[in-house]
Amino acid sequence: GKRVTTRTLQRRRDQGQSISMLTAYDFPTAQILDQAGIDVLLVGDSLAMVVAGHETTLPVTMDQMIYHAEMVGRAAKHAMVVVDLPFPEGQLGINRSVHSGARVLKETQCHAVKLEGGAEQSRRIEAMVTAGIPVMAHVGLRPQNVLVDGGYRVQRDTEALVADAVAAEQAGAFCVLIECVPSDVGRAITQAVSVPTIGIGAGPHVTGQVLVTPDLIGMTTGYTPKFVRKMASVAETIAKVASEYKNAVADGSFPGDDETFA
Numbered sequence: 635g636k637r638v639t640t641r642t643l644q645r646r647r648d649q650g651q652s653i654s655m656l657t658a659y660d661f662p663t664a665q666i667l668d669q670a671g672i673d674v675l676l677v678g679d680s681l682a683m684v685v686a687g688h689e690t691t692l693p694v695t696m697d698q699m700i701y702h703a704e705m706v707g708r709a710a711k712h713a714m715v716v717v718d719l720p721f722p723e724g725q726l727g728i729n730r731s732v733h734s735g736a737r738v739l740k741e742t743q744c745h746a747v748k749l750e751g752g753a754e755q756s757r758r759i760e761a762m763v764t765a766g767i768p769v770m771a772h773v774g775l776r777p778q779n780v781l782v783d784g785g786y787r788v789q790r791d792t793e794a795l796v797a798d799a800v801a802a803e804q805a806g807a808f809c810v811l812i813e814c815v816p817s818d819v820g821r822a823i824t825q826a827v828s829v830p831t832i833g834i835g836a837g838p839h840v841t842g843q844v845l846v847t848p849d850l851i852g853m854t855t856g857y858t859p860k861f862v863r864k865m866a867s868v869a870e871t872i873a874k875v876a877s878e879y880k881n882a883v884a885d886g887s888f889p890g891d892d893e894t895f896a
């Protein structure tokens with residue numbers, strides 16, 4: 635089918651249809667998700683945690699994001715691919731953000747960037763969009779702010795959160811991602827803006843939903859937030875296969891005749 639674009643997403647919102655979005659960090663996973671018909675793939679800076687094993691999203695660098703964005707961009711034939719601006723590319727000077735956003739468009743086959751923050755980011759969003767870089771705003775819980783906030787908490791200041799989303803829309807953001815807010819806030823934001831909204835832990839009254847794929851498929855271990863639906867147990871599958879392989883090597887049943895050159 636045709637490529638999902640900013641216009642496709644706006645049409646979905648205008649026609650009351652949903653948008654499915656998932657994170658992807660590598661070629662094979664992105665290919666599977668793209669072929670399954672996921673609308674938007676996000677090369678999230680969550681890769682710092684779920685791929686690289688860091689405690690927060692802060693350590694991942696722009697060069698590392700580009701490396702993963704190259705893989706996902708090569709795999710996606712239908713999905714729109716959005717790439718996170720990693721800390722502090724969206725916090726330093728505005729020119730730096732335009733430069734880093736342009737790197738995504740020039741060096742990878744991806745289509746847009748995501749930037750954490752709302753009203754305080756309006757001038758940055760405007761500069762990037764003016765430069766030809768589609769921006770998805772990210773309001774509510776902002777993982778890049780975790781050390782200032784002192785942890786990951788549900789964000790409940792409806793008035794400020796709605797103002798963030800409205801400011802992002804006015805600055806030219808094509809979509810607003812909303813993380814970890816009560817359902818009422820997700821609805822209030824979605825009613826206040828005319829661009830599509832995509833929620834993660836923002837309840838059902840938004841245009842679309844996003845999850846971190848390793849959480850969805852049960853690849854991450856340990857704590858997972860309340861908003862995650864774990865729909866498979868891939869970690870258990872891998873553990874079981876690894877242990878069966880180990881036993882087959884130990885007892886000599888692998889390799890068999892079929893797996894051996896005569």
Ligand code: KIV
Nearest residue numbers: 657678679680834846
């Ligand atoms: O990095 C990421 O995976 C994200 C999602 C949580 C939306 O920003």
Ligand code: NA
Nearest residue numbers: 678679680718
């Ligand atoms: Na992110």
